[in-house]
Amino acid sequence: MNRKRTGIAIGLVLALAFCGAAAAQDTVKIGVVGPRTGPAAATGAAFDEGIKLAVDYVNGKGGVLGKKLEVAFEDTAGAPDKAASGFERLVTRDKVVMVLGESHSSSALAQIEVANRLKVPFVVVEAWADEITAKNYRYVFRAGPSNSGVVNQTIAQWVKAETFKRAYVIAENTDWGIGIGKLTENALAKAGIPYESMITERNSQDHYVELTKIKAFKPDVVLAYIYGVGLHYFVAQAGETGVSPKAVVLDGAGPPSLWPDYWKNVGDYGDLECFVSSMHEKVELTPLAKYFREAYTKKFGKAPTDYKSRSIFDGILIAADAINRAKATDAEKLVEALEKTNLETTRGTAKFGLTKGGPEYHQWMPPMLVIQWQNKQQVVLYPTQAATGKLKR
Amino acid sequence: MISSSKWIGPAVLAGMCLLPLPLGIYPQHVLIVSLFYVMMAASWNLLAGYTGQVSFGHAAMAGIGAYTSGILAAKAGVNPWVGVAAGTLLAALLGLGLGALCLKMGGIYLSLTTLAFSQILHIIIVNEYEVTRGTMGLQVPGLTAEYSKLTYYYILLAATVLVLFILYRMIHSNLGLSFRAVQNDETAARAVGVRVLHLRVLAFTVASAMAGFAGGLYGHYLLLITPEIPSLDLQFYVLAMTVIGGMGSFVGPIVGAFAINILAEKIRDYGEYHVLVFGLIALVVARFAPEGLTGVWRSLGRRRTP
Numbered sequence: 001m002n003r004k005r006t007g008i009a010i011g012l013v014l015a016l017a018f019c020g021a022a023a024a025q026d027t028v029k030i031g032v033v034g035p036r037t038g039p040a041a042a043t044g045a046a047f048d049e050g051i052k053l054a055v056d057y058v059n060g061k062g063g064v065l066g067k068k069l070e071v072a073f074e075d076t077a078g079a080p081d082k083a084a085s086g087f088e089r090l091v092t093r094d095k096v097v098m099v100l101g102e103s104h105s106s107s108a109l110a111q112i113e114v115a116n117r118l119k120v121p122f123v124v125v126e127a128w129a130d131e132i133t134a135k136n137y138r139y140v141f142r143a144g145p146s147n148s149g150v151v152n153q154t155i156a157q158w159v160k161a162e163t164f165k166r167a168y169v170i171a172e173n174t175d176w177g178i179g180i181g182k183l184t185e186n187a188l189a190k191a192g193i194p195y196e197s198m199i200t201e202r203n204s205q206d207h208y209v210e211l212t213k214i215k216a217f218k219p220d221v222v223l224a225y226i227y228g229v230g231l232h233y234f235v236a237q238a239g240e241t242g243v244s245p246k247a248v249v250l251d252g253a254g255p256p257s258l259w260p261d262y263w264k265n266v267g268d269y270g271d272l273e274c275f276v277s278s279m280h281e282k283v284e285l286t287p288l289a290k291y292f293r294e295a296y297t298k299k300f301g302k303a304p305t306d307y308k309s310r311s312i313f314d315g316i317l318i319a320a321d322a323i324n325r326a327k328a329t330d331a332e333k334l335v336e337a338l339e340k341t342n343l344e345t346t347r348g349t350a351k352f353g354l355t356k357g358g359p360e361y362h363q364w365m366p367p368m369l370v371i372q373w374q375n376k377q378q379v380v381l382y383p384t385q386a387a388t389g390k391l392k393r
Numbered sequence: 394m395i396s397s398s399k400w401i402g403p404a405v406l407a408g409m410c411l412l413p414l415p416l417g418i419y420p421q422h423v424l425i426v427s428l429f430y431v432m433m434a435a436s437w438n439l440l441a442g443y444t445g446q447v448s449f450g451h452a453a454m455a456g457i458g459a460y461t462s463g464i465l466a467a468k469a470g471v472n473p474w475v476g477v478a479a480g481t482l483l484a485a486l487l488g489l490g491l492g493a494l495c496l497k498m499g500g501i502y503l504s505l506t507t508l509a510f511s512q513i514l515h516i517i518i519v520n521e522y523e524v525t526r527g528t529m530g531l532q533v534p535g536l537t538a539e540y541s542k543l544t545y546y547y548i549l550l551a552a553t554v555l556v557l558f559i560l561y562r563m564i565h566s567n568l569g570l571s572f573r574a575v576q577n578d579e580t581a582a583r584a585v586g587v588r589v590l591h592l593r594v595l596a597f598t599v600a601s602a603m604a605g606f607a608g609g610l611y612g613h614y615l616l617l618i619t620p621e622i623p624s625l626d627l628q629f630y631v632l633a634m635t636v637i638g639g640m641g642s643f644v645g646p647i648v649g650a651f652a653i654n655i656l657a658e659k660i661r662d663y664g665e666y667h668v669l670v671f672g673l674i675a676l677v678v679a680r681f682a683p684e685g686l687t688g689v690w691r692s693l694g695r696r697r698t699p
Contacts (some may be wrong), residue, residue, distance in 0.1 A: 237644060
């Protein structure tokens with residue numbers, strides 16, 4: 001009898017688990033994936049802010065297909081397995097018609113396989129590995145920077161423009177880090193700039209041994225590709241060991257240098273650090289960028305800092321525009337509409353590449369800036385035509 | 394009584410075969426993951442529940458199975474089924490080696506040694522990223538040419554039935570009696586001729602092989618293997634499932650695995666706090682219902698029956 005009762009109990013648990021009311025159909029739902037927990041949880045917070053502003057903006061203009069736009073946000077914790085299962089959950093449980101977001105390349109590389117298998121359009125906004133679009137998947141787009149774009153159009157050009165003599169490349173052991181590190185090495189070799197490089201553990205809190213090696217090489221620029229609070233440890237310890245300010249440290253990702261706890265974690269060693277970003281208060285590329293800044297300040301009572309809040313804002317506008325033009329939520333029609341995107345966003349006019357064979361396929365690369373902290377103020381160094389000051393050492 | 398217990402097993406199995414048919418992809422996914430946890434919790438129960446060996450290396454054995462099969466398939470093009478068999482064998486051999494090495498110690502020393510083994514393996518996987526791809530995750534091919542949740546469900550169901558059948562036969566044999574004897578009083582068991590060390594090593598090897606088998610299948614289902622499989626998080630998850638379901642009972646880990654995994658899906662929107670919730674449930678169960686959910690169910694049955 002005990003077994004019988006247990007069998008019934010299992011049945012009850014399963015029945016309870018899977019009975020649920022059907023979802024309301026008066027909204028069009030899209031999904032966002034990104035890290036709300038883990039070492040880059042601040043990106044999740046930035047995404048949250050951007051989502052709120054974008055939903056207000058889109059619904060204020062009539063929504064999509066005459067319905068309200070709704071966003072379901074799934075935490076990926078920066079872990080590829082959680083990212084893949086989170087993506088699948090959004091599509092199969094929440095029934096989203098399109099997925100956007102992500103800021104970890106390893107997570108995005110796991111997610112594009114799911115997007116391809118489930119045939120759901122996926123617009124990556126802040127995962128940079130070239131392979132994401134180089135695989136030429138029909139359902140995968142990127143409205144954001146790519147490793148090759150950031151290196152060849154911005155970082156390598158800046159290194160040449162500042163006439164640095166010796167460079168050190170330190171990259172975390174992720175798809176983004178290893179990929180962008182290798183591209184940087186190629187660009188430095190091509191420019192004839194002597195360099196050395198090393199790979200570091202993504203979550204390491206102790207960089208002293210690595211910094212000793214870096215110091216021995218005597219570089220005048222250190223290109224650090226470490227995402228998350230690990231970057232804070234690196235910057236602080238570079239200052240402690242005297243690597244900086246002798247050598248200029250560039251945060252090759254950007255957002256960690258803009259997170260609220262940056263100054264608390266790095267102290268005065270954070271000054272004169274450089275970072276890449278697609279946002280600066282004095283460089284507004286479109287009227288929408290101005291709108292974003294004002295709406296953000298009004299809603300959150302502070303100025304926007306992490307540019308990823310604006311990246312996801314743009315991504316949602318691109319998605320809403322595609323759904324409205326497709327006049328449907330069918331994946332094939334959405335892909336066709338996305339391919340014809342020609343939309344003004346906060347970072348310029350979004351338009352996806354259609355040439356197959358390389359990472360340019362389904363890729364739109366927004367312009368990036370190199371910015372330096374000078375007395376806790378952001379000074380744009382590159383591109384020179386947008387510069388608001390000169391490099392300080 | 395005997396006749397009712399005869400049909401309950403086939404009836405549950407028939408129900409499990411029919412269960413995913415009306416369900417969507419998402420609930421099917423939850424069931425597949427639950428079946429993986431049933432294999433993990435039931436095999437860990439053989440160690441902790443039947444022979445009193447609290448091992449923290451069970452998730453590591455699943456990792457051995459997953460990475461062996463995954464690396465063979467992704468890097469050498471080996472058929473995933475052959476890879477799963479190789480992973481199972483390697484996990485069994487490591488279980489045998491680790492068991493022979495540290496089971497003489499018993500008690501807390503066994504727990505510490507398996508904990509150290511688990512951590513060492515985790516560090517190796519994370520740092521040897523050129524082979525394992527570390528935290529980036531190793532993408533592996535599926536077990537079948539066409540990816541279908543329903544196919545994976547039936548594969549995992551068949552694997553779970555196989556694991557449970559072996560465990561059931563072991564537990565309900567003279568071997569099972571010896572396991573119980575060792576757990577209840579090691580000295581008394583030895584005095585009546587039970588070969589304590591041999592029994593423990595055997596249980597450790599069988600449980601490790603089962604974990605390796607489950608890990609191998611799970612990796613090919615996910616199509617992505619990460620250090621999350623051989624992690625302490627997964628280990629404690631399996632532990633919580635066994636304790637909450639009912640350690641030392643055959644049905645306990647099965648109930649625990651389904652209940653906890655489905656509950657986890659329900660409360661996952663609370664992010665990291667769901668781990669805290671599990672901890673609290675495990676504590677409450679350990680204090681007020683040491684025999685787990687199945688123990689509560691049995692005692693309710695006893696009260697109702699005059």
